[in-house]
Amino acid sequence: MLLIKNGTLLTMTGEAIENGQLLVDKGKIIAVGKDLGMPAHCPTLDAEGGFIMPGMIDAHCHVGMWEDGLDFEGADGNEGTDPATPHLRAIDAINPRDRALVEAYEHGVTCICTGPGSANVIGGQFATIKTKGKRIDKMILQETAAMKVAFGENPKKRYSAKQQSPSTRMATAAIWRDYLFKTKNYLENKEKGSGFDLKLESLIPVVKGELNVKAHVHRADDIFTAIRIAKEFGLKMTLEHCTEGHFIADELAEEGFSVIAGPFIGPRGKVELKELTFNTPAILHRAGVKIALMTDHPVVPVYYLPLCAALAVKAGLAEEEALKAITLNPAEILGISDRVGSLEAGKDADIAIFDQHPLNVQANTTWVLIDGEVVFKRG
Structure with a gap:
């Protein structure tokens, strides 16, 4: 299980969620929102104020x-x-x-x-x-x-x-x-x-x-x-x-x-x-x-x-x-x-995290996940 936190969620299904959180388990998104309850000692990934969107x-x-x-x-x-x-x-x-x-x-x-x-x-x-x-x-x-x-x-x-x-x-x-x-x-x-x-x-x-x-x-x-x-x-x-x-x-x-x-x-x-x-x-x-x-x-x-x-x-x-x-x-x-295609519970945890809005040409990916696995980390 992995909690992704401290970023703006661009879900593609509604309004952006500032300081949102995503919970990922076994390659799938299992929860999307704010202040998600999480199991003790759950690993976390800090988006550091960036933007979190579907791959x-x-x-x-x-x-x-x-x-x-x-x-x-x-x-x-x-x-x-x-x-x-x-x-x-x-x-x-x-x-x-x-x-x-x-x-x-x-x-x-x-x-x-x-x-x-x-x-x-x-x-x-x-x-x-x-x-x-x-x-x-x-x-x-x-x-x-x-x-x-x-x-x-x-x-x-x-x-x-x-x-x-x-x-x-x-x-x-x-x-x-x-x-x-x-x-x-x-x-x-x-x-x-x-x-x-x-x-x-x-x-x-x-x-x-x-x-x-x-x-x-x-x-x-x-x-x-x-x-x-x-x-x-x-x-x-x-x-x-x-x-x-x-x-x-x-x-x-x-x-x-x-x-x-x-x-x-x-x-x-x-x-x-x-x-x-x-x-x-x-x-x-x-x-x-x-x-x-x-x-x-x-x-x-x-x-x-x-x-x-x-x-x-x-x-x-x-x-x-x-x-x-x-x-x-x-x-x-x-x-x-x-x-x-969107950040919703039940979908594959294909996720891209950017340090700026993804349509800013100077934005960089900081993390990328496919099926819940980190496939890229900047730095």
């Missing part, structure tokens, strides 16, 4: 898929030989020794959703993991968190260079729809003893509406194409990046799909990013869209996640909402809010 969550990145400091040998995120690879799994590529995972938890990012890139129309399966561990199998929160699908510039660029389809947006949409139809037919015929197809097996949870689709979309037209197909097949889906979302925020609110927005730090390095602005999260939130913020690591280093939130505040997003966009909202969007 941060990056809902879209590629940590461990493109290893830090390596070129081809560490690049395992795009199987750019086939535009449809739904059977690929992130857990078979993530290297727990990627230095970026250490940097993540040292800066308070305790959970990430990581997976394939956007070269293929259907890229494969994302996984949600804790950022501390030696073996991926023991770090998993969701072995299969979502199916990655990409629209727009990236699949076009990869396969037109190979003189293959897709070289147009029409072909990208057609390939995605074709695989959804094939999967529906495969599912109907499966009980009749039809042959086994690993790709289509991987898509069965998608067509059943059981597995979320992560739709890589930047431009407004691509966003609407993704929505059109999702509605046609009854898919669960989140809109990833959503760079032009500020132009269509009212439409997105009406449709009801959540957005994992970003990355916003960096240059407008391709055509689809020409409308990139940090105003997007605030505009989407004001319209009623649930948002999370991403780094898209290695595009932006994963430990810059709180900086992404701070810059969103500078551009008009309320501070409380910016904190939720890197904690509770991604947990809810990913379907893991029963485990992480």
Whole structure:
């Protein structure tokens, strides 16, 4: 058992609790509040007047898929030989020794959703993991968190260079729809003893509406194409990046799909990013869209996640909402809010303690816990 005391609790579920306390036992938070009764001789951790918050969550990145400091040998995120690879799994590529995972938890990012890139129309399966561990199998929160699908510039660029389809947006949409139809037919015929197809097996949870689709979309037209197909097949889906979302925020609110927005730090390095602005999260939130913020690591280093939130505040997003966009909202969007995302009794003791408000760019983590274990202590 461990008592964390003498800090401001940013619970994500209500008002901040000044001089609050957290009681942790067996990897879980068991009590949150002020002046908690504690057993005699209970070990304590003094936050020394700092800020205590749930560990941060990056809902879209590629940590461990493109290893830090390596070129081809560490690049395992795009199987750019086939535009449809739904059977690929992130857990078979993530290297727990990627230095970026250490940097993540040292800066308070305790959970990430990581997976394939956007070269293929259907890229494969994302996984949600804790950022501390030696073996991926023991770090998993969701072995299969979502199916990655990409629209727009990236699949076009990869396969037109190979003189293959897709070289147009029409072909990208057609390939995605074709695989959804094939999967529906495969599912109907499966009980009749039809042959086994690993790709289509991987898509069965998608067509059943059981597995979320992560739709890589930047431009407004691509966003609407993704929505059109999702509605046609009854898919669960989140809109990833959503760079032009500020132009269509009212439409997105009406449709009801959540957005994992970003990355916003960096240059407008391709055509689809020409409308990139940090105003997007605030505009989407004001319209009623649930948002999370991403780094898209290695595009932006994963430990810059709180900086992404701070810059969103500078551009008009309320501070409380910016904190939720890197904690509770991604947990809810990913379907893991029963485990992480807020400081509540019963949840995993994934906790970050800062010496200043976490959205102050000069703030440092002083302590970080994952599953109740101290994984980082400054000094």
